[in-house]
Amino acid sequence: MTIIIRTTLLTAIFFFGLLPGSQAQTLKIDSLSGKYVMRDIIPVDTTLTREQIFGICKDWVVRNLKSSDNNILLDDKDYKQITTTGVVKTSDMPIALCSIANCMIDFKFTINIKEGRIRYTIENIVHYGTNSCSNPPERMTTPLEKWNLKVKLGKNVFADIEAKLTALTKDLALSFSRNDKDNW
Numbered sequence: 001m002t003i004i005i006r007t008t009l010l011t012a013i014f015f016f017g018l019l020p021g022s023q024a025q026t027l028k029i030d031s032l033s034g035k036y037v038m039r040d041i042i043p044v045d046t047t048l049t050r051e052q053i054f055g056i057c058k059d060w061v062v063r064n065l066k067s068s069d070n071n072i073l074l075d076d077k078d079y080k081q082i083t084t085t086g087v088v089k090t091s092d093m094p095i096a097l098c099s100i101a102n103c104m105i106d107f108k109f110t111i112n113i114k115e116g117r118i119r120y121t122i123e124n125i126v127h128y129g130t131n132s133c134s135n136p137p138e139r140m141t142t143p144l145e146k147w148n149l150k151v152k153l154g155k156n157v158f159a160d161i162e163a164k165l166t167a168l169t170k171d172l173a174l175s176f177s178r179n180d181k182d183n184w
Helices: 002-015 050-064 151-174
Strands: 036-043 081-089 093-095 098-114 117-131 138-143
Touching: 036 151, 050 081, 050 098, 050 151, 081 151, 098 151, 117 151
Parallel strands: none
Antiparallel strands: 036 117, 081 098, 093 098, 098 117, 117 138
């Protein structure tokens, strides 16, 4: 019971921004790679072992990140890291009399695990969509960094992608406040 209360309290503190470094994270340019990255640390119940934290993260990944290539590393003997790819549907984008439809992003998602906290990293974000303006319609593949060059359209695309990824990471944090630890 105290684990649930403690986890709920940590989650509440995390979401209301009272812990340093727990403000809502946005996509930022990584100084080394020059690409957009979303990275943050999520505090978790300190009474959980690294193996238990790994199990909760593993369950969350399997339920939430349906990868296009199923490239998932879930069997880390030391319970230190999970690496996978994810695909998230995003909004279609109207352009004059046509649109870019069937939009989605895919990305690399890494969770590093230590006792009392996890760190997630989202990187290698690529946007896909079908351009109905071309004849025949063609599938477009654009790294997220390229959208920033197209000012008006890029802002809408970028904001939608950022909102979808932020919701995903908030759900990861919430998985520690649910009673997922014993859900079999």
